[in-house]
Amino acid sequence: MEALKERIRREGKNLGRGILKVDSFINHQVDPALMLAAGGALAAHFGAMGINKVLTAEISGIAPALTTALALGVPIVYARKTKPVTMPEQVYRETAPSHTKGEYVELMVSPEFLGPDDRVLIIDDFLARGKTIDALARLALDAGAEIKGIGAVIEKAFEGGRDELAYLNVPIYSLAVIIRMTDDEIVFG
Numbered sequence: 001m002e003a004l005k006e007r008i009r010r011e012g013k014n015l016g017r018g019i020l021k022v023d024s025f026i027n028h029q030v031d032p033a034l035m036l037a038a039g040g041a042l043a044a045h046f047g048a049m050g051i052n053k054v055l056t057a058e059i060s061g062i063a064p065a066l067t068t069a070l071a072l073g074v075p076i077v078y079a080r081k082t083k084p085v086t087m088p089e090q091v092y093r094e095t096a097p098s099h100t101k102g103e104y105v106e107l108m109v110s111p112e113f114l115g116p117d118d119r120v121l122i123i124d125d126f127l128a129r130g131k132t133i134d135a136l137a138r139l140a141l142d143a144g145a146e147i148k149g150i151g152a153v154i155e156k157a158f159e160g161g162r163d164e165l166a167y168l169n170v171p172i173y174s175l176a177v178i179i180r181m182t183d184d185e186i187v188f189g
Contacts, residue, residue: 018158047071047072053120054120079136120140122150
């Protein structure tokens with residue numbers, strides 16, 4: 001997606017340790033037109049797969065997952081990081097290390113919204129090491145759902161996440177694949 005790559009080139013900042021700051025259009029301030037285009041592109045790629053739910057993690061995955069779900073005409077389910085009082089006692093629960101927070105985060109989904117009748121597309125803002133997406137996949141599998149594919153807005157291929165997720169044997173598609181980042185340049189594959 002050329003518009004996305006151009007925004008990354010223009011506004012993305014390499015903070016070191018593999019962290020790419022895209023807060024001005026994806027992670028803190030969201031460009032709705034860009035997210036609509038991203039969701040449309042992800043939905044177009046996965047559209048013929050019989051998906052009936054889009055699954056993501058709060059909070060940064062919600063914008064691209066929402067626009068993808070909107071384009072597919074299906075609900076979005078996002079894994080919560082804190083358990084509200086409205087969530088039942090028994091939930092699907094997994095943990096994943098957070099690259100940007102430097103600690104483990106807990107992800108929870110209510111069995112009310114994810115189960116064996118679901119054909120799930122997992123969407124996230126980044127595919128880096130694959131740990132958050134792996135935790136989402138484990139949640140879906142624990143619920144008995146079928147994972148149909150994985151989509152990411154930005155993939156940092158040099159961090160190996162795609163290889164970590166290969167065991168799922170599902171299609172993985174990213175809108176912008178970065179193969180190298182230095183202080184001076186971001187190189188797309």
